[in-house]
Amino acid sequence: MTKENKNKVWGTRVKKPTSKLLQSINSSIDIDKRLFNEDIDASIAHCEMLSKQKIIKGESAKKIISGLKKIRIEIQKNKFKFKTEHEDIHLNVEKRLFEIIGDHAGFLHTARSRNDQVATDFKLWVKKSANIIDKNLTLLIKSFLNKAKKNIDVIMPGFTHLKNAQPVLFSHYLLAYVEMFKRDKKRIKNFLENINENPLGSAALAGTSYNIDRNFTSKKLGFKKPTNNSIDSVSDRDFAIEFLFIASLCSVHLSRLAEEIIIWNSDLVNLISLEDSLLTGSSIMPQKKNPDSAELI
Known part of the structure; x- marks a missing residue:
């Protein structure tokens, strides 16, 4: 292999080194380096499967x-x-692996393409992120429920068009957000069920002739089962769009809450006060206490 092609996965098919301009456009490492845990987890599961199926030697798998x-x-x-x-x-991970263990690293990509590797890593990362949001929503709901119990008899004005409308209980107001967050959790639950299929093993688009065990890697990576169609598996990004929708809608609920806090804390309404630890000041107006914590949300 020529020197200029040593750093590429497509061997000697391409005769000239990649231009610096194309490298700058084509590189995604500044963004997807956050997937390192998922990439390594998926590679370990794939390697263990290759060894179990006797596609690669145990010595190579251990290295x-x-x-x-x-x-x-x-x-x-x-x-x-x-x-x-x-x-x-x-x-980046693959090339470093070659530096550490030498040619044994080449066996890792057996029966695998970057196409199914990317789809698997991305789906694992989204699953993890959705679970984190779900846990935070659970904590948020508990906090709102506790606050509602402590303020069960507190009366506040209910607003329409920013005008005093009807008296409501502060606890009732807080429980409205509990309902919103519960719907967010339901959406996440359904989402996690929808994406609980493992694309690893689909290879580039048409699978592989190697005798792989996709059920093994699915169990290792926490998926319910392998995906059914290899073409769809490597091209599917529905889960990314669905995740963005769920996260965006959850953010809308949080933004609504934050906006109401800002209004209530304003000098015009003067309904609540915030702790100084949640406020910032002004560089020119010493009397100011700004609700930046809510504004950032």
Whole structure:
């Protein structure tokens, strides 16, 4: 292999090195390096499957897994050097693996393409992120319920068109947000069920002739089952759009709450006061206490 092609996965098919301009456009490492945990987890599961199916030797599998774990530690300790010329997190990890264990690293990509690798990593990351949001919503609901119990008899004005409309209980107002957050949690639950299929093993688009075990990798990675169609598996990004919708709608609920806090805290309404720890000041007007914490939401 020629020197200029050593850093690429497509071998000698392309005769000239990639231009610097194309590298700058094609590289996604500044964004997708956050997928390093998912990429390494999926690679370890894939490697264990290859060894179990006797597609690669156990010695190679042990070296690969050991090298991947070392790379994870390097990244966690900020000792890993991400390189733009390696485009993405997948190639950055792979190239570093070659540096650590040599040619054994080449066996890791057996029966796998970057297409199913990317789809798997991305789906794992979205699943993790959705679960984090779900847990935070649970904590938020508990907080609202506790606050409602402590203010069960507190009366406040209910507003329409920013005008005093009807008296309502503050607890009743808080429970309105509980309902919103409960709907957010239901959407996340349905979403996690919808995406609980593993694309790994679909390869580029038409699967692989190797005798792989997709049920094994699905169980290892926490998926309910493998996906049914390889073409759809590598092209599907429905889950990303659905996740963005759920997160956006949840953000709308939080933004609504924050806006009401800002209005209530304003000098015109003067319904509530906020702790100083949640406020900022002005560089020119010393009397100001600004509700920036709510404004940022």
